[in-house]
Amino acid sequence: MSWEKNVRRVEPYVAGEQPKREGVIKLNTNECPYPPSPEVGKIQEEMDYGKLRLYPDMHAEKLVHALADYYHVKPEQVFVGVGSDDVLAMAFMTFFYGDKPILFPDITYSFYNVWAEVFRIPYKVCALDSDFRIRKEDYLRSNGGIVIPNPNAPTGVLEDVSLFEEIIAENPDSVVIVDEAYVDFGGTSMIPLINQYDNLMVVQTFSKSRAMAGARIGFAIGNEKLIHYLKDVKFSFNSYTMNMPAIEMGTAAVLDDAYFKEMIGKIVKTREWTKEQLKRLGFSFADSKANFLFVSHEKVPAKDIFLALKANNIYVRHWDKERISNYLRITIGTDEQMEKLVAFLENYLK
Amino acid sequence: MSWEKNVRRVEPYVAGEQPKREGVIKLNTNECPYPPSPEVGKIQEEMDYGKLRLYPDMHAEKLVHALADYYHVKPEQVFVGVGSDDVLAMAFMTFFYGDKPILFPDITYSFYNVWAEVFRIPYKVCALDSDFRIRKEDYLRSNGGIVIPNPNAPTGVLEDVSLFEEIIAENPDSVVIVDEAYVDFGGTSMIPLINQYDNLMVVQTFSKSRAMAGARIGFAIGNEKLIHYLKDVKFSFNSYTMNMPAIEMGTAAVLDDAYFKEMIGKIVKTREWTKEQLKRLGFSFADSKANFLFVSHEKVPAKDIFLALKANNIYVRHWDKERISNYLRITIGTDEQMEKLVAFLENYLK
Known part of the structure; x- marks a missing residue:
């Protein structure tokens, strides 16, 4: 024993x-x-390290507002976390809590099945076709949630927004997470569709296009109810995750478009x-x-x-x-x- | 639906x-x-923000080694996280995975029951006596794990190390987490006992005595096997949690004793x-x-x-x-x- x-x-x-x-x-x-951005460097110099004695703003409002302005959404539609891995892990915990298997591609970001296993979420992988493209029909069967990157990783293949829109529209009973870690390099974001589909959650990261992997910042954008559920789980876990330097420097990066x-x-x-x-x-x-x-x-x-x-x-x-x-x-x-x-x-x- | x-x-x-x-x-x-420490301020100024483009060291080795040296333990006996809340939440997930209820005081840190609920861990609270002291016998019955702060919060009451040692020794089948968030203000840490008791995990934080709540740094010290299990769960969740500024500034704080x-x-x-x-x-x-x-x-x-x-x-x-x-x-x-x-x-x- x-x-x-x-x-x-x-x-x-x-x-x-x-x-x-x-x-x-x-x-x-x-x-x-x-x-x-050099603006991030300026903030680094100007930051008052003495303020580190205080807890950071648990809502990271400065960063949340900067992102909301940038993407033309409401602050209540934005959730930030310690890299998109933190955001995605919280989303798996929050939205994939049913009995049916969640769906994602066979060739994709290798953390999806790791989270499914650690949280005991049943899952099925859907084989990409021989050109590494998504077969839409795979995602039109009964499921407990869907997560797909666009562009996909590690293939780099970008699918049309209309394909995703069909999957989202056909799955009103599941949250569909579109992982847009790489969208800034040539894709079209689904963010403008969040008011139309309340089951759509878009995830992005500062680690690639915003050159801030070392700051650990990721975010999700979705309808307010969905973001609210995500926050409830996050705040049951650890209220203060985004540290002061991440909030300050992340905001500076967003502002320098x-x-x-x-x-x-x-x-x-x-x-x-x-x-x-x-x-x-x-x-x-x-x-x-x-x-x-x-x-x-x-x-x-x-x-x-x-x-x-x-x-x-x-x-x-x-x-x-x-x-x-x-x-x-x-x-x-x-x-x-x-x-x-x-x-x-x-x-x-x- | x-x-x-x-x-x-x-x-x-x-x-x-x-x-x-x-x-x-x-x-x-x-x-x-x-x-x-002013050394934290120096690091803030000297930090190369350009390095933020890279992922931080997922093992936060610099910080881990500084803590290991400071507490005279091996680096393999140290785990760092995004505040002690992150460390404790990971520990609950990792070590409290049995069927028996975990035990903690009725008056204590208010996150313990929140984590137990979010991770579906059965728990029993043990009433402190009328002087807010721990009744040792409460922790000598069958359980799936134990977590107690010393000094306790929000009471501030410090128990003798010998009382904890008895609880730890009598519970070889449970991990006993001693939450030492406030120990630096007048308590005696149990860290020197980790080699004697492989079921002891000590948790501390930079948010109080190290004046760095805004940097989000917490840590656990325990035997290597225990820390290894904790790391496995952590790395299934989010590999890169400690950002570059936290690692750099946290290390500077530890060095200025x-x-x-x-x-x-x-x-x-x-x-x-x-x-x-x-x-x-x-x-x-x-x-x-x-x-x-x-x-x-x-x-x-x-x-x-x-x-x-x-x-x-x-x-x-x-x-x-x-x-x-x-x-x-x-x-x-x-x-x-x-x-x-x-x-x-x-x-x-x-």
């Missing part, structure tokens, strides 16, 4: 490697290659250049609208390329998983980083 | 008021009246002065070893005093709850703040 019999045992999620040494070209966790758009423009340009180069080198891939490419080479196995890149201090992501083991996910870095990647591959694949 | 039938509905926790206007004497949430001790010395001195004054004014209270007093007046109902103080911009905490409705919890502020409190009460109680 021992206390261990009362322990909840789980398989921990394995995240992408975070090499600590300098000189690595890090294209494995979809971070932004550029720093956040010109910088945000400029940075995204650069990443999209680099992505399109990288697509051409990789095609030329014999890679194939579904068209990506995210800040990464999901590529497969016509001759050389993905794992070999992955290891060769790693040995040369270029980190990309590879999964030893069914259907995707011959693919690499390559984050779009700076022009210089992508030129180095292409130069290495050019030589390696010769 | 609607998506609402699948919603987990909870009673949200109600935290102490956080008045936003200036000029309030805020003695209601046990914050530290002094700023964090001289400042930490000086600040605590000041608070303890103010607390002892306040005790004398309140006694003189007709208040009675169990002796507090925390950074607050839990007081009752011989003639005037607590609620009347609470409202009178509030009307005069002095915020203290009052609960309309059985057994404690005639008590006020008063955080120890600066000398000046406590003098103002005493002056007001002197006049009000005349």
Whole structure:
């Protein structure tokens, strides 16, 4: 007998490697290659560290209002959390509390099944077609909830808003979470539809397009009733999650829209250049609208390329998983980083 | 039919008021009246906001190592989280997964029953005696886990380490969580006993004695196996919770021990002065070893005093709850703040 019999045992999620040494070209966790807005830097300098003695604003009102203004919604329609993982985990706890299985794609963000397991939520995965596209009919059967990223990860494939709208409209008895972590790089957000569909929750993050993975900020936008339920669960858990620096610096980032758009423009340009180069080198891939490419080479196995890149201090992501083991996910870095990647591959694949 | 039938509905926790206007004497949430170490301020200035583009170190190694060194334990025996609420919530999820009820005092931190309810953990509350002391025998019966603060909150009463040691030794089949949020103000930590008892987990926070409520940092110390289980659950939930500013500034706070001790010395001195004054004014209270007093007046109902103080911009905490409705919890502020409190009460109680 021992206390261990009362322990909840789980398989921990394995995240992408975070090499600590300098000189690595890090294209494995979809971070932004550029720093956040200089306005964020200003706030860092101006912040009064003495105020850290006080609890932060548990409603993070400053940040919530900035987001509400930016997306033309009401503050009561915005929920913020410690990265979109926090927001999504709370949403799984809150909205997927029925007996029917929730649905998500077989190839998708790898935390969905982890949360389903830790919260004991039944789930079914729906196979993407051979072009990594969603088969709409899979989501039109009985279910306890739906979560799909758009663009999807790690494929980068963007589906049309109309496809999602049909899924949402056909599922009035389920909350449909659209995970828009990568939408800013070329997709169309579903946020404008939240007043039309009360079962729609859109999730976004500051970790990619807003270049603030280190600040841990994610958010959800949905109708007020839905956001209210989410807040009730969150406040039963931990009232004060967003710390003062995250609230202050996150707000500054939202307010500097010109910088945000400029940075995204650069990443999209680099992505399109990288697509051409990789095609030329014999890679194939579904068209990506995210800040990464999901590529497969016509001759050389993905794992070999992955290891060769790693040995040369270029980190990309590879999964030893069914259907995707011959693919690499390559984050779009700076022009210089992508030129180095292409130069290495050019030589390696010769 | 609607998506609402699948919603987990909870009673949200109600935290102490956080008045936003200036000029309030805020003695209601046990914050530290002094700023964090000037070293924290230096780190704030020196931090490279450009690094926010990267994910933070998910293991928060810098902070974990600083804490391990400070408390003379191994880094593998330390777990950090977003405030002690995050650490405690994860611990409830991880260790209280059996069928037997967990035990905690009837008068205690008000989040324990909230977590038990949200995670569907059966629980029994054990009544403190009339002096607000723990009755040891209550914790020597069959249970699925135990959580007790020492000093207890909101009473401020400190129990001897030997009492806890007996409870821990007699419960080898349960994890015993000792919540030491307030231990630095005059208690003795149980951390040195973690190698002796593998079912002991000690939780502390940066929100009180380390003056960093706004940074959201809490931690647990226990044997390696126990910390390992806790990490597995945490990493299934959200890998990256501690943001870069929290890791950097938290580490700086731990390293400046001289400042930490000086600040605590000041608070303890103010607390002892306040005790004398309140006694003189007709208040009675169990002796507090925390950074607050839990007081009752011989003639005037607590609620009347609470409202009178509030009307005069002095915020203290009052609960309309059985057994404690005639008590006020008063955080120890600066000398000046406590003098103002005493002056007001002197006049009000005349």
